[in-house]
Amino acid sequence: MVGEFQELLVSQIAVALFEIILFMFSAFLVLIPVSSALKEEGGVAQVELMLKAPVRPGDVLVGEFVGKTPIYAIFATLAVGLFTALLTPLGLSYVQIAVIILMAFVTCLGSFWVGTVLAAVARTTIGRTAKGKDIGKALAFIMALPMVAFMYAMMNGNIFSLLLDPGTNGLVKTLLGLFPSSWAAELIVAFARNPANIGAVGMLTVSRVGGMLVFMATILAIGWKVTDRAYSLEPASMGVTVVGPDGTFFKAVKQLGGGGSFGSLLVSSLKD
Amino acid sequence: MNIVIETKGLSKYYGKGNEIKAVDGLDLTVYEGETFGLLGPNGAGKTTVIRLLNCIIKPSGGSATVKGYDIREQPDDVKRVTGMLAESPGLYEKLSGYEFLEFMGALYDVPGDILGGRIDELLKLFDLDGRRNHLIEGYSSGMKQKLLLAAALIHDPPIVFLDEPTSTLDPRAAHMVKELIEELADSAGKTIFMCSHLLPVVEELCDRIGIINQGRLIAVGTVEEIIAQAGKETLEEAFIALTGGVDNGELLAWREHNVKP
Numbered sequence: 001m002v003g004e005f006q007e008l009l010v011s012q013i014a015v016a017l018f019e020i021i022l023f024m025f026s027a028f029l030v031l032i033p034v035s036s037a038l039k040e041e042g043g044v045a046q047v048e049l050m051l052k053a054p055v056r057p058g059d060v061l062v063g064e065f066v067g068k069t070p071i072y073a074i075f076a077t078l079a080v081g082l083f084t085a086l087l088t089p090l091g092l093s094y095v096q097i098a099v100i101i102l103m104a105f106v107t108c109l110g111s112f113w114v115g116t117v118l119a120a121v122a123r124t125t126i127g128r129t130a131k132g133k134d135i136g137k138a139l140a141f142i143m144a145l146p147m148v149a150f151m152y153a154m155m156n157g158n159i160f161s162l163l164l165d166p167g168t169n170g171l172v173k174t175l176l177g178l179f180p181s182s183w184a185a186e187l188i189v190a191f192a193r194n195p196a197n198i199g200a201v202g203m204l205t206v207s208r209v210g211g212m213l214v215f216m217a218t219i220l221a222i223g224w225k226v227t228d229r230a231y232s233l234e235p236a237s238m239g240v241t242v243v244g245p246d247g248t249f250f251k252a253v254k255q256l257g258g259g260g261s262f263g264s265l266l267v268s269s270l271k272d
Numbered sequence: 273m274n275i276v277i278e279t280k281g282l283s284k285y286y287g288k289g290n291e292i293k294a295v296d297g298l299d300l301t302v303y304e305g306e307t308f309g310l311l312g313p314n315g316a317g318k319t320t321v322i323r324l325l326n327c328i329i330k331p332s333g334g335s336a337t338v339k340g341y342d343i344r345e346q347p348d349d350v351k352r353v354t355g356m357l358a359e360s361p362g363l364y365e366k367l368s369g370y371e372f373l374e375f376m377g378a379l380y381d382v383p384g385d386i387l388g389g390r391i392d393e394l395l396k397l398f399d400l401d402g403r404r405n406h407l408i409e410g411y412s413s414g415m416k417q418k419l420l421l422a423a424a425l426i427h428d429p430p431i432v433f434l435d436e437p438t439s440t441l442d443p444r445a446a447h448m449v450k451e452l453i454e455e456l457a458d459s460a461g462k463t464i465f466m467c468s469h470l471l472p473v474v475e476e477l478c479d480r481i482g483i484i485n486q487g488r489l490i491a492v493g494t495v496e497e498i499i500a501q502a503g504k505e506t507l508e509e510a511f512i513a514l515t516g517g518v519d520n521g522e523l524l525a526w527r528e529h530n531v532k533p
């Protein structure tokens with residue numbers, strides 16, 4: 001099993017394959033908040049409460065995001081755990097493993113942040129009307145289709161022969177190379193090919209990790225700005241957040257959050 | 273008397289080419305500690321005035337200060353000194369009453385050590401203490417209204433805006449909310465700015481009223497002054513006269529369309 005996996009990692013389809021897997025994973029994480037935003041009812045009226053308060057809508061969104069990080073952290077930990085388990089037998093150094101974990105973590109959080117911002121925008125635009133909601137749901141479904149197709153191709157092995165074709169392989173790399181999830185994929189493969197020798201791919205490591213951090217900072221800033229504009233009662237936009245059922249989990253988070261006002265802010269956004 | 277709200281030519285226009293004049297050149301002064309009522313027919317611009325004065329929307333023209341803060345330049349300061357009960361506000365249905373107030377307190381930076389005590393006080397005052405840990409989705413509309421009023425007071429603002437506070441309530445709940453408003457004005461010394469088209473409520477609660485129609489303020493003063501100004505017997509007659517009441521012919525005009533074969 002390990003031998004096979006190692007073989008796969010050094011093969012020519014490795015980069016493209018990992019790029020697809022990580023892209024699908026991020027896309028999935030982006031879709032979760034968006035589709036839940038489109039399902040919720042009656043959120044629009046709450047925007048007034050939010051706008052009345054002396055807080056920036058962008059801050060509320062960041063709060064909402066921070067409040068939900070425990071859930072995202074579960075996904076990130078899953079991803080990280082999977083990678084570590086797969087990569088440990090390959091003899092990677094601790095630094096290499098740490099870099100990969102960092103990349104996986106940031107990819108997950110970044111995807112969730114994009115999802116949170118898109119969800120806010122969706123609520124204030126297409127989420128406003130019943131028709132918009134239907135369109136949104138259909139959209140979420142259509143976006144999920146390629147994932148299903150990929151899983152299917154993966155299961156019956158078609159994907160491997162497809163990626164062996166240089167044309168398809170190149171196309172995948174060019175298209176997905178634009179997404180930060182691919183930077184993580186490139187690093188994973190590069191490390192697997194040079195176990196315990198980070199120096200061999202030093203430049204790649206620095207540029208990909210650096211690129212990822214810059215990307216993260218940029219989307220944080222853009223997302224904050226976008227939300228500040230999207231949350232408004234002026235003509236053309238309305239929207240806000242809604243919360244889900246209570247439970248011991250939220251109580252626990254509230255305690256973690258200090259039990260005070262911050263804790264309850266956390267909880268109210270966590271329940272979204 | 274100290275002025276707490278002052279508007280000069282305050283305007284808000286909507287639509288292409290600004291053809292909808294929701295608020296049009298409003299000049300208004302509200303003094304500390306008084307209960308001021310803004311009266312007007314549907315679509316007169318009452319809600320728009322409240323939103324402007326709470327910095328929820330931006331004016332198209334003119335200026336206004338609330339407790340000395342400029343609504344254009346110092347929105348956060350304005351928001352901290354005002355509480356607002358919106359016309360059709362949203363609630364987080366999946367929170368309990370207590371959690372909702374906790375959340376609102378956090379939005380207004382109420383310090384953690386006084387927030388708990390204040391929530392207890394408000395829940396008792398509004399007779400919601402027994403339901404504090406129940407989800408809001410199970411509250412009746414009167415209870416929701418009371419909870420929203422409590423939320424508007426969570427940061428203990430000196431000025432409270434109430435947009436149609438009783439219009440969706442049954443007579444008993446409306447009476448209770450009216451008494452609460454009276455208490456806020458008399459015992460707690462708050463300045464209250466309320467909007468309504470329910471004349472008895474305004475007549476009973478307000479020290480002074482302003483009548484707004486199509487975005488313009490057309491009369492202001494005590495109830496007696498306004499009745500006298502319009503040369504009528506009751507506030508209702510004065511209101512209808514001042515807002516250019518519809519005559520019966522106009523009211524029945526639709527029948528002619530319908531009756532036509």
Ligand SMILES: Nc1ncnc2c1ncn2[C@@H]1O[C@H](COP(=O)(O)OP(=O)(O)OP(=O)(O)O)[C@@H](O)[C@H]1O
Pocket residue numbers: 233234235286287292293294295312313314315316317318319320321359469
């Ligand atoms: N976002 C908006 N876009 C376009 N027009 C608007 C908007 N908000 C309000 N208006 C218009 O502004 C005018 C004043 O509306 P407003 O809600 O302030 O009236 P109101 O006095 O509160 O009425 P009501 O008694 O029915 O609550 C109306 O003609 C309304 O259609």
Ligand SMILES: [Mg+2]
Pocket residue numbers: 318319320359435
């Ligand atoms: Mg109104």
